[in-house]
Amino acid sequence: MSVFSRRLAATLEERRASGLYRERLNLASAQGARVRVAGRELLNFCSNDYLGLAAHPKVVESLRRAAAEYGVGSGASHLVCGHSAPHHALEEALADFTGRPRALLFGSGFAANTGTLAALLRAGDTVLQDRLNHASLLDGGLHSGARLRRFAHNDLDDLARKLERAPEQADGATLVVVDGVFSMDGDVAPLAELAALTRERDAWLMVDDAHGFGVLGATGAGSTEAAGLGEAEVPVLMATLGKALGTAGAFVAGSEDLVEALLQLARNYIYSTAMPPAIAAAALTALQLLREEAWRRDHLRDLVERFRRGAAQLGLPLAEVHGPIQPLHVGEPDVAMALSAALRERGALVGAIRPPTVPAGTARLRVTLSAAHSEADVDCLLDTLGACWSRHAA
Numbered sequence: 001m002s003v004f005s006r007r008l009a010a011t012l013e014e015r016r017a018s019g020l021y022r023e024r025l026n027l028a029s030a031q032g033a034r035v036r037v038a039g040r041e042l043l044n045f046c047s048n049d050y051l052g053l054a055a056h057p058k059v060v061e062s063l064r065r066a067a068a069e070y071g072v073g074s075g076a077s078h079l080v081c082g083h084s085a086p087h088h089a090l091e092e093a094l095a096d097f098t099g100r101p102r103a104l105l106f107g108s109g110f111a112a113n114t115g116t117l118a119a120l121l122r123a124g125d126t127v128l129q130d131r132l133n134h135a136s137l138l139d140g141g142l143h144s145g146a147r148l149r150r151f152a153h154n155d156l157d158d159l160a161r162k163l164e165r166a167p168e169q170a171d172g173a174t175l176v177v178v179d180g181v182f183s184m185d186g187d188v189a190p191l192a193e194l195a196a197l198t199r200e201r202d203a204w205l206m207v208d209d210a211h212g213f214g215v216l217g218a219t220g221a222g223s224t225e226a227a228g229l230g231e232a233e234v235p236v237l238m239a240t241l242g243k244a245l246g247t248a249g250a251f252v253a254g255s256e257d258l259v260e261a262l263l264q265l266a267r268n269y270i271y272s273t274a275m276p277p278a279i280a281a282a283a284l285t286a287l288q289l290l291r292e293e294a295w296r297r298d299h300l301r302d303l304v305e306r307f308r309r310g311a312a313q314l315g316l317p318l319a320e321v322h323g324p325i326q327p328l329h330v331g332e333p334d335v336a337m338a339l340s341a342a343l344r345e346r347g348a349l350v351g352a353i354r355p356p357t358v359p360a361g362t363a364r365l366r367v368t369l370s371a372a373h374s375e376a377d378v379d380c381l382l383d384t385l386g387a388c389w390s391r392h393a394a
Contacts, residue, residue, distance in 0.1 A: 019333035020354050030055035031246070033372040035349065042344065043377055045367050046351035050215050050324050051296045052372030053286045054246030066281030074274035078105070079263075082274035086281040093287055094251050098221055098239075100231050102259035103251045105280065107272050109210050109240040112250040114140035115268030116206070116238065117177070119261060121146035126166040126174045128159060130189065132182050134208055141177065153182075156193050163201045174201065175236075180209035180223030181216070184358050184366065186325030188212070191223060195233035206236035214244025215323060220290050220297055231255060245286040249275045296371040300324055303369050303378050310382035316389060326367040327353075328385075335392060336363040342388040348381050 001009075015021040029036040031054035035044045053059055066086055074082035087105055094103040106112035117140030121127055125146035129137055132153045141148040149166075152158040159176065166174045176198045178189045191207065198205040209222040217225030224234050231237075231254060240250040252262060262269060290296075304322060311318050317329050330336050336352035343350050343365075354363045369378070 019337060020356075025349075033370060033374070033377055037349065040347075042347055042349040043380060044349050045369065045373075045381055046349055047368060047370060048211070048243040049246050049370050049372065050244045050300060050368070051246065051290065052370050053244070053289060056246065056286070056289065058289065059246060059282045059286050062285035063278045063282040066278035067276075070277035070281075072276055072278065074276055076274070077270060077272055078274045079270055084274075084277040084280070086277045086284060087274060090280045090284045090287070091251070093284055095253055097219075097287060097291070098224075098237060098253045100237065100253035101256045103253040104259045104262050104266075104269065105275065106250045106252065106266075106269060107275050108248075109134070109208070109238065109242070109250040110136040110139075111268040111272060112238050112240075112252050113137050113208060114143065115266035116236065116252050116262060117141055117144045117146075117175075118267065119265040120144075120175060120206075120236070121173075124172040126172065128162050128166070128174065128176045128203075130154065130178045130182075132185065133177060133179055134183060134210070137177050137179075137208055146175075154187070154190060156190065156197060159194070160197060163197070163203065166201075166203075174198075174203035175206060176203050177206045178208070179211070180207045180213075181211035181323060181325070183211050183325070184353055184364070185319060185327055186211075186321040186323050187319070188216075188223060188226075188321075188323070191227035191229055191234070195227075195229050199233065204235045205233065206238070207234050208238045210238070210240040210243060210250075211323075211325065213239035214290055215297060215300065220244070220294070241283045241286075245283050245290065247283040247286055248279050249283065300369060300371045303371075303373055303375065306375060307367070307369060307378050307382065310379070311385070314382065314386045314389065316385065324369040326369065328365040328367060330363055330365065331361055333363045336365060338392045339365055339388055342392055343384055346384045346387065348384045350381075 025037055027035050031047055031049045034041050070084055076082035091103045113136035121144035123145045127141045127146045127148050129150050131150045149162050151162050181188055195205055212223035214220050216223045235254055237253045242248045319327055333354040340352035351366045353366045
């Protein structure tokens with residue numbers, strides 16, 4: 001047996017023994033409040049389809065029409081011949097919706113984050129990141145050539161100290177990078193204070209709003225809108241299309257120079273086949289629904305508060321967050337897995353989140369709510385949690 005074979009076998013066995021082994025679900029249905037898994041219909045409380053648009057009939061029909069007109073594949077990268085009319089229309093609509101001069105599409109949030117950081121940063125620069133940022137942001141910072149430093153989660157004082165210690169070089173730049181909404185805890189970054197601090201120190205602020213876009217703000221434009229911040233305060237805004245918009249891909253929005261520089265320099269953009277035009281068309285329709293149907297956000301907020309009231313009555317360990325991500329901390333991976341399995345047996349699909357996605361000792365159930373859920377769905381989840389919690393987590 002080769003060294004690689006032995007190493008892989010040992011790694012997999014270690015994962016199994018520590019309760020960290022991961023297995024994929026095989027869904028036999030569209031995303032929605034209910035999904036089919038292994039021949040059973042389950043209430044789905046682990047999807048990021050926050051507004052219930054992933055299987056919306058208008059979104060599906062847009063994809064069908066665009067596939068008939070433009071085909072399935074884009075055929076090439078955007079800079080060769082893969083950039084079609086739906087891509088361009090979506091970029092213009094996203095720029096308008098976020099109040100930025102331009103937007104640029106990427107195939108995924110991971111590609112958008114790593115590509116943007118690699119294009120913006122160079123040796124001699126400093127990138128300061130919240131300790132709980134998305135993995136793609138951390139990878140992008142590590143591979144950018146800049147000096148990467150992490151500050152304590154949502155800790156403005158720690159960030160200020162690290163900004164003070166950032167090396168002052170003639171051409172060195174400092175970029176502060178945060179999630180707008182943190183994906184595993186559901187809490188929101190103090191963006192107004194971060195923006196003031198970065199501007200005071202002549203740094204730029206980049207916000208990954210994957211989990212805030214479509215959910216937060218008066219129009220759903222995200223955490224920056226909710227904080228009253230525009231392009232001047234947040235020069236680099238990234239958000240994904242596969243969560244609240246229910247489709248796929250991501251975008252970066254900002255100034256004319258920022259977006260043009262990414263188009264020219266971001267290797268993840270230059271050397272990747274463009275997303276299928278039909279996906280862009282579907283995302284454009286989802287964006288239109290987001291703008292027209294504010295009731296989805298209102299309904300989602302009502303469901304979140306209903307869940308929180310019920311969970312408090314059950315004595316569940318709620319975090320002080322009021323968005324669709326509601327983590328229930330249990331500590332150890334085996335407890336999280338046992339709870340998730342018990343819930344699934346009773347008809348509720350809730351993800352168990354374990355290290356390395358979250359720090360050791362903070363394994364949790366990650367309950368996510370959607371506008372596709374009803375009040376009865378939430379009540380059913382609460383009843384099921386109540387039946388399982390005392391047996392497996394108390």
